[in-house]
Amino acid sequence: MALSDLQEKISILSGAAKFDASCATSGSDGYKGAGGKKFGTSLPSGVCHSWTEDGRCVSLLKVLFSNVCKYDCAYCVNRSSAEIKRSAFTVKELVELTSEFYRRNYIEGLFLSSGIFADPDIVMEKLIETAKTLRTEAGYGGYIHLKIIPGTGEKMIREAGLWADRLSANIELPTEKSLLCLAPQKSGKTILGAMNDFHGLKSEFEESRRTPKFLSQGKSASPFFAPAGQSTQLIVGATEEDDRQIINLSSSLYRKxxxxxxxxSAFIHPGSYVQKESRTDPRLPEGIGPPLVREHRLYQADWLLRFYHFSAGEILSEEQPFLDAHIDPKTAWALKNLDFFPIEVNRADYETLLRIPGIGAKTARRIIESRRSRTLSLDNLRRMGAILKRARYFLTAGGAYIEKPDDPARIRRLLSDTDGAGLQLPLFDF
Ligand code: SF4
Structure with missing residues (x-):
């Protein structure tokens, strides 16, 4: 194939993949610095970043096998009714491309998804064949993330997990009703079924690695199954669900x-990228999409679920179903639960320390470690990484408050970290 043809394919099929956020840094416009100057933009398609099983950040070649799709999901640039250029790789092309980029150190891995151009099992077979050929014939040892094509069976998921590090089935929308409205060919039951199949297979493989037969035969006797686990993507703001429904759903997916x-992934109107007339689809909200601050707050709430041991019910309630755009969810919780504070840092256990705004997991661990040999002062906390601007109202060190939280409304104003346009607070350690 002529180089220019291949370049065009890469351009079409990486551009078509960039809206899938399930391996991060996708579809984002990047940070706009002072004066509108940009650095680190992730908008140009092709390479994105993800995290491996051991926490390393890797750059991935992110492409679709094909952007031909029989489905017509209203929120998707690749839907069957969209007037876009269509293309598809062959397995050979993708294997060569990935191996070549990998050898040249352009990428450390592959993220491969596809439009549903045929029966789901046939599409999945192509993704599996690509991963398998990379592993068995091209000697490729890099990271592989494969999309589970909606509707594919357990047999295919089993095979995919043997060659990929991570698999993901996108849940896309929070309720069956919304899926029916915007993606009528998909079903929540099928997507959750795929997640359940993955979970069952993962347990089965892990169990088999613990059997006496395996232990006596050595490591190669039972293969690993998708060691980096499974992930999913939820589009936010395309339908009417509130943050509470979204966080409840995430919490149950993590548990089950x-x-x-x-x-x-904050909804981006497909008409913003493809064709103006598609903006007239009455099923989609008007405008480009919800403010990115909503996506950011959901990530912070998600972090509270996964690492700070909050329950979904503590973060949002029926009376308050949306996250506060102006204040991070941990500070919002603290201000609503002032009777839980102050926390004495020289006595509190790890879980309790994590509840203090301005103290992240790393600082909490440092506190536990260093107070074994001394009594901590406020100055010690600052040096350990505590953000005292936030923490000052919620802790004592040796009995000393920095400032009593007498006026929650004033504290809320002082700790407000966004005017709705810019975000100053780190995404995770807060
Ligand atoms: S199945 Fe839906 S979301 Fe996936 S590529 Fe096709 S139209 Fe897009």
């Missing part, structure tokens, strides 16, 4: 299927 990550 031990998902590694739920990725939240």
């Amino acid at each position: 299927f031990l998902l590694r990550r739920v990725y939240y």
Whole structure:
């Protein structure tokens, strides 16, 4: 194939993949610095970043096998009714491309999804064949993330997990009703079924590695199954669900299927990228999409679920179904539960320390470690990484408050970290 043809394929099929957020840094416009200057934009398609089983950040070639799709999901640039250029790789092309990029150190892995151009099992077979050929014939040892094509069977998921590090089935929308409205060919039951199949297979493989037969035969006797687990993507703001429904759903997915990550993707109107007339689809909200601050707050709430041991019910309630756009969810919780504070840092256990705004997991661990040999002062906390601007109202060190939280409304104003346009608070350690 002529180089220019291949370049065009890469351009079409990486552009078509960039809206899938389930391996992070996708579809984002990047940070706009002072004066509108940009750095680190992830908008150009092709390479994205993800995290491996051991926490390393890797750059991935992110492409679709094909952007031909029989389905007509209203929120998707690749839907069957969209007037876009269509293309598809062959397995050979993708294997060569990935191996070549990998050898040249352009990428450390592959993220491969596809439009549903045929029966789901046939599409899945192509993704599996690509991964298997990379592993068995091209000697490729890099990271592989494969999409589970909606409707594919357990047999295919079993095979895919033998060659990929991670698999993901996108749940896309929070309720069956919304799926029926915007993606009528998909079904929540089928997507959750795929997650359940993955979970069952993962347990089965792990169990088999613990059997006496395996232990006596050595490591190669039982293969690993998708060691980096499974993830999913939820589109936010395309339908009417509130943050409470979204966080409740994520919490239940983490519990039931031990998902590694739920990725939240602020809805971007497909008409913003493809064709103006598609904006007239009455099923879609007007405008480009919800503010990115909503996506950011959902990630922070998700972090509270996964690492700070909050329950979904503590973060949002029937009376308050949306996350506060102006204040992070941990500070919002603390201000609503002032009777839980102050926390004495020289006595509190790890779980309790994590409840203090401005103290993240790393600082909490440092506190536990260093107070074994001394009594901690406020100055010690600052040096350990506590953000005292936030923590000052919620802790004591040796009995000393920095400032009593007498006026919650004033504290809320002072700790407000966004005017709705810019975000100053780190995403995770807060
Ligand atoms: S199945 Fe739906 S979301 Fe996936 S590529 Fe096709 S139209 Fe897009």
